[in-house]
Amino acid sequence: MNSERKAAYALVAPAVFIVAVFVLSPIVQAFINSLYRDTPFSPKTFIGLDNYRTLFSDSVATGTIEFTLIFVIVSTALEILIGLGLALVIHEHFKGRGLVRAAVLIPWAIPTVVAGVMWKYMLNDQYGFVNLVFYGSNVANYVAWLASEWSARMAIIGADVWKTSSFAALLILAGLQSIPEDLYEAARIDGANAVKRFFRITLPLLKPAILLALLFRMMDAFRVFALVYVMTQGAPGGSTNVLQYYGYQKMFPEQQFGYGSAVSVLVFVMIAIVATILIRTVRTRIYES
Amino acid sequence: MRRVVFTIVIVAVVLFSIGPFMWILNTSLKSPQTIAERPPTIIPDLQTEFFAAAVDEHNFMRYVGNSAIVAGLTTLLAVLVGTLAAYPLARLRMPWRRGILSLVLAASMFPQIAIVGGVYRLLLKLGLLNTHPGLVLPYTALTLPLAIWILTSFFKEIPSDLEDSARVDGCGPLATMWRIFVPVAAPAVFTTAILVFIYAWNEFFFALLIMTDPAVQTLPVGIAKFPGEYMVPWGELAAAAVIATIPLVVLVLVLQRRIISGLTAGAVKG
Amino acid sequence: MSTLELRGLTKRFGEIEALNAIDLTVDQGDFCVLLGPSGCGKSTALRCIAGLETITDGDVIINGDRVNEKTPKERGIAMVFQTYALYPHMTVRENLAFPLKMSKMPKDEMEKRVRDAASLLRIEPMLERRPRELSGGQRQRVAIGRAIVREPTLFLFDEPLSNLDAKLRNDMRLEIAALHRRLEATVIYVTHDQVEAMTLGKTIVVMNDGRIEQVGTPDEVYQRPATPFVAGFVGMPAMNFITGEIRNDAFEGNGFEIPVSVDHEGETLLGVRPEDINLGGDHGEGEVEIIENLGADRYAYLKETDTRKRWAVRLNADESVDVGQAVNLSFNVERLHLYADNRRLDVTSSS
Numbered sequence: 003m004n005s006e007r008k009a010a011y012a013l014v015a016p017a018v019f020i021v022a023v024f025v026l027s028p029i030v031q032a033f034i035n036s037l038y039r040d041t042p043f044s045p046k047t048f049i050g051l052d053n054y055r056t057l058f059s060d061s062v063a064t065g066t067i068e069f070t071l072i073f074v075i076v077s078t079a080l081e082i083l084i085g086l087g088l089a090l091v092i093h094e095h096f097k098g099r100g101l102v103r104a105a106v107l108i109p110w111a112i113p114t115v116v117a118g119v120m121w122k123y124m125l126n127d128q129y130g131f132v133n134l135v136f137y138g139s140n141v142a143n144y145v146a147w148l149a150s151e152w153s154a155r156m157a158i159i160g161a162d163v164w165k166t167s168s169f170a171a172l173l174i175l176a177g178l179q180s181i182p183e184d185l186y187e188a189a190r191i192d193g194a195n196a197v198k199r200f201f202r203i204t205l206p207l208l209k210p211a212i213l214l215a216l217l218f219r220m221m222d223a224f225r226v227f228a229l230v231y232v233m234t235q236g237a238p239g240g241s242t243n244v245l246q247y248y249g250y251q252k253m254f255p256e257q258q259f260g261y262g263s264a265v266s267v268l269v270f271v272m273i274a275i276v277a278t279i280l281i282r283t284v285r286t287r288i289y290e291s
Numbered sequence: 292m293r294r295v296v297f298t299i300v301i302v303a304v305v306l307f308s309i310g311p312f313m314w315i316l317n318t319s320l321k322s323p324q325t326i327a328e329r330p331p332t333i334i335p336d337l338q339t340e341f342f343a344a345a346v347d348e349h350n351f352m353r354y355v356g357n358s359a360i361v362a363g364l365t366t367l368l369a370v371l372v373g374t375l376a377a378y379p380l381a382r383l384r385m386p387w388r389r390g391i392l393s394l395v396l397a398a399s400m401f402p403q404i405a406i407v408g409g410v411y412r413l414l415l416k417l418g419l420l421n422t423h424p425g426l427v428l429p430y431t432a433l434t435l436p437l438a439i440w441i442l443t444s445f446f447k448e449i450p451s452d453l454e455d456s457a458r459v460d461g462c463g464p465l466a467t468m469w470r471i472f473v474p475v476a477a478p479a480v481f482t483t484a485i486l487v488f489i490y491a492w493n494e495f496f497f498a499l500l501i502m503t504d505p506a507v508q509t510l511p512v513g514i515a516k517f518p519g520e521y522m523v524p525w526g527e528l529a530a531a532a533v534i535a536t537i538p539l540v541v542l543v544l545v546l547q548r549r550i551i552s553g554l555t556a557g558a559v560k561g
Numbered sequence: 562m563s564t565l566e567l568r569g570l571t572k573r574f575g576e577i578e579a580l581n582a583i584d585l586t587v588d589q590g591d592f593c594v595l596l597g598p599s600g601c602g603k604s605t606a607l608r609c610i611a612g613l614e615t616i617t618d619g620d621v622i623i624n625g626d627r628v629n630e631k632t633p634k635e636r637g638i639a640m641v642f643q644t645y646a647l648y649p650h651m652t653v654r655e656n657l658a659f660p661l662k663m664s665k666m667p668k669d670e671m672e673k674r675v676r677d678a679a680s681l682l683r684i685e686p687m688l689e690r691r692p693r694e695l696s697g698g699q700r701q702r703v704a705i706g707r708a709i710v711r712e713p714t715l716f717l718f719d720e721p722l723s724n725l726d727a728k729l730r731n732d733m734r735l736e737i738a739a740l741h742r743r744l745e746a747t748v749i750y751v752t753h754d755q756v757e758a759m760t761l762g763k764t765i766v767v768m769n770d771g772r773i774e775q776v777g778t779p780d781e782v783y784q785r786p787a788t789p790f791v792a793g794f795v796g797m798p799a800m801n802f803i804t805g806e807i808r809n810d811a812f813e814g815n816g817f818e819i820p821v822s823v824d825h826e827g828e829t830l831l832g833v834r835p836e837d838i839n840l841g842g843d844h845g846e847g848e849v850e851i852i853e854n855l856g857a858d859r860y861a862y863l864k865e866t867d868t869r870k871r872w873a874v875r876l877n878a879d880e881s882v883d884v885g886q887a888v889n890l891s892f893n894v895e896r897l898h899l900y901a902d903n904r905r906l907d908v909t910s911s912s
C-alpha cells in the first residue's frame with residue numbers, strides 16, 4: 003500500500019514538475035510582475051496597481067478590450083450555431099460520411115497561421131477570391147477588406163469561425179451520439195414531426211454538450227493571437243487589436259514587461275471568470291439530468 | 292426532393308470546410324504569370340515553380356525539418372510523461388488525485404500570454420532560447436493536460452480485474468502499466484500522440500517568441516514571417532502553406548475516426 | 562497440514578467493516594467454498610488471501626508462513642476472476658505463458674507447462690487466437706489454464722461461473738470438480754450459488770455480513786445449520802420459521818405444542834424445511850396461493866388467513882392440492898431446527 007502510493011507519486015512527479023515549472027510558476031510571476039514598472043530603460047520599481055489603472059484608462063487598451071469582447075461573443079455564438087449545423091449533418095447516415103467528416107476536420111487541423119494566410123489571400127484587394135465572387139471581372143470595384151475597420155473585424159471573426167466551428171461540431175456530435183435512438187422512435191410514434199422532435203428532444207438533450215462546446219470555445223477565443231498577427235497586426239488603427247496581441251506588443255517589441263504582465267493577468271482573469279461560470283452551469287446541468 | 296436538398300447541404304458543408312484550402316492549393320499551382328492576372332483565374336496551369344521557389348530560394352524545408360523535430364520530440368515526451376502520470380491518476384489509490392487532475396485541467400485553460408513571460412526568462416536563464424528543447428519543454432507542458440485527460444479517461448475504463456490479474460501474475464505497478472495498460476489502451480495512446488503532434492506542429496505564439504533565429508524556426512513562424520514586407524510573394528507563400536498543411540490533411544483523412552474519438556473523450560470527460 | 566489459515570482477519574474500507582475477525586483453516590487438498598449473500602465479504606476475503614487488499618487486522622498464513630506483507634506473486638497463489646480477466650492484447654498462448662514469463666521461467670519449461678495445461682483443458686486448437694475470438698466457456702478454460710500453469714499452492718476462484726449460461730455452467734462445474742480431483746489442489750471458491758456450493762464443496766463456509774456463520778460439509782450445513790441465517794440461506798425454497806417459546810419441554814407455537822427436549826427455556830425460533838411438512842395436522846394452516854412444479858418436485862406456497870404468514874411446502878407424489886384450497890399442515894417432528902440467541906439448540910426431539 004505504502005509502496006503503491008510511493009510509486010503513484012513517483013509516476014505523477016515528472017508531469018507535475020513540468021507543468022509547475024512551465025505553466026504554474028510563470029502565471030505566478032505574471033501576477034507579481036504586473037505590480038512593477040519593468041522596462042529596460044528604468045530600474046524595476048514597485049508601482050502597485052498603476053499598470054492596471056493605465057490599462058483601464060488608456061484608450062488603445064480600452065479599445066482592445068472592447069474588440070476582444072466583441073470577438074469572443076460574436077465568434078463563439080457563430081461557432082456554436084454553425085457547429086450545431088455541421089454536427090447534425092455529419093451525424094446523419096449517408097454514403098461517404100467518413101470523408102465528409104474528414105473534410106469538416108480539416109479547418110481544425112490546419113495551422114492557424116496558415117488559416118490566417120489563406121483568408122488574407124481570399125480577401126486580397128487584387129487577387130482575392132471574395133472579390134471575384136462579389137464583383138467578378140469588374141476589377142475596379144475590388145475592395146481592400148482588411149483596410150477598413152468593420153470589414154477587417156468581420157474578417158478576423160469569420161476566419162476564426164471557419165477554423166474552429168468544426169471543434170464545436172465534434173463536441174456536439176458526441177452529444178448527439180449519446181441520445182438514444184428509441185427516444186426518437188417513441189416521439190415518432192407519438193406523432194411528433196421532425197421540427198418538433200428537434201426542439202423537444204434533440205436540443206434539450208444537447209444542452210450539456212452545447213454548454214461544453216461554449217466553455218471550450220469561449221476560453222479559446224480570449225486567446226486569439228495568430229489570426230490577428232497574420233491578417234491585420236491590429237490594423238486599421240488598432241480596430242482589430244485583441245488583448246493577447248496587445249500584451250505581446252507591450253511585453254516583447256516594446257519591452258514593457260510589467261505593463262504587459264498586467265495585460266496578461268487581465269486575460270487570465272477574464273478566462274477564469276467565464277470558465278467558473280460555465281463550469282458551474284455544466285455541472286448543475288449534468289446533475290439535473 | 293429530400294435527398295436533393297440533403298446532397299446540396301453536404302456539398303455546401305464540404306465546400307465551406309475545404310474551399311479556402313482549395314483556393315490556396317490552386318494558387319500554389321499557378322505560374323507567376325497566371326497568378327498576377329486580374330480577375331483571378333479559377334483554373335490553375337498546374338505549375339510547380341512556386342514550390343521550387345519556396346524550397347530553394349526560401350529554404351523552406353528547413354522549417355519543415357524544425358517542425359518535425361519539435362513536434363516529434365514533444366509527442367514522445369508528452370505521451371511518455373502523460374502515460375506515466377495517467378496510470379496512477381486513473382488507477383492507484385492516492386490522496387490529492389482529484390486535486391492534481393483539476394490543476395492539470397486548469398493549466399490547459401491559461402492564456403499563453405500569461406505564461407510566456409516567465410517561460411521566456413526561464414529559457415533565457417537556461418540558455419535554451421533558439422534551441423529545439425526550448426520549444427519542446429513548454430509544448431510538453433502545454434499538451435500534457437490534454438494527454439493526461441485522454442489517457443486517464445481511457446485507463447479508467449480498463450476493468451480492474453485485469454489489473455488484479457496482472458498483480459497475481461507477478462506484475463508490480465510499473466509492469467502492470469507497461470505490459471497491460473499501455474498495450475490495451477494502445478488506440479488511446481496513439482490518438483493522444485496524434486493530437487499532441489498536431490498541436491505542436493501548429494503552435495505559433497511560443498514559437499514566435501522563443502525562436503527568433505530563422506535557423507531553428509518552425510513552419511508557422513516561417514510562414515508568418517515570410518520575407519517581403521511590401522510585396523507579399525503570394526505564390527511562394529501559398530506553396531509554403533500547402534507544404535505545411537499537407538501532412539495534417541493526410542493525418543485527418545487517414546485517422547478521422549481516432550481524432551474525433553480522442554477529442555471528444557478528452558473534452559466530455561473533463 | 563493446513564494450507565491456509567486465517568486468524569482474526571479483519572478488513573475495513575473506511576467506515577465499512579467488510580470482514581470482521583475471520584478465523585478459518587483450510588487443509589491441503591480441500592475444496593473450500595465461501596458461500597453467502599451479495600456484499601457479505603466473500604470477494605474481500607479472497608482478495609485479502611490473494612494479497613490484492615491490505616488487511617486491517619489479523620494474519621493470513623499460507624503453508625505456515627505469515628504472508629501479510631507479501632505480494633500476490635510471493636504467496637504462491639493463482640486466481641480465476643469472474644470476468645476471466647484475460648489480457649485482450651495477447652493470444653491464448655501468451656495469456657497462459659504470462660505468469661511464467663513474469664517469474665522468468667526457462668523457455669522450454671514454460672512451453673511444456675503451457676502445452677500440458679492446454680491439453681488438460683482441451684484448448685490446444687485455440688492457442689493462437691485472441692480472447693475476443695473465444696466463446697464464454699473457452700475463455701473460462703483459458704482463465705483456469707492460466708491459473709494451472711503456475712502450479713500454485715492455492716487456487717482462488719471468485720464466482721468463476723456466474724457469467725456463463727445455465728447449461729454451460731453445469732458442464733464447467735463438473736469439469737472444475739474433475740480438475741480438482743486430478744490436480745489434488747487446494748481450492749478456495751467463492752460463490753453465492755448454493756447449488757455450486759453443495760455440489761463442489763468439500764467444506765462450505767457460510768458467510769454473512771463480514772462474519773463466518775458456519776463451517777462444515779455440505780451435509781452438515783444443510784442438515785444442521787448452525788444459525789438461523791444459515792438455516793434460511795441454504796435450501797431452496799427457504800426454510801419456514803415460526804417464533805414461539807419453549808416451556809416445560811415443549812415448543813409452544815401459534816395454537817400448537819410440540820414436545821422437545823432441549824436445555825433451554827423461553828423465546829425460541831423453530832425452523833422446518835419444506836420437505837419436512839406434510840398436509841393434514843394442526844401445526845399450521847393456510848390457503849394455497851401458488852403451486853410450483855419443478856418436474857422432480859412440486860412445491861405449494863401457502864398464506865395463513867389471519868396472520869398472513871407464508872409457508873413453503875414440498876408436496877409428496879401422492880398429495881395434490883388446488884390453488885385457493887385451505888389446508889392444514891403438520892411437521893416431521895424428527896427434523897426440526899431450534900434456535901435461541903442466534904444459536905442452534907441441540908435437540909433430541911421426543912415424541
Ligand SMILES: Nc1ncnc2c1ncn2[C@@H]1O[C@H](COP(=O)(O)OP(=O)(O)OP(=O)(O)O)[C@@H](O)[C@H]1O
Nearest residue numbers: 574577579597598599600601602603604605606753
Ligand atoms: N474497494 C472497496 N471500497 C469500499 N467498500 C468496499 C470495497 N470493496 C468492497 N467493499 C464493501 O465491502 C463489502 C463486502 O464486499 P465484497 O465484494 O467482499 O462482497 P461479496 O460477498 O463478494 O459480494 P458479491 O456476491 O456481490 O460479489 C460490501 O459492503 C462492499 O460494499
Ligand SMILES: [Mg+2]
Nearest residue numbers: 603604605719
Ligand atoms: Mg464478490
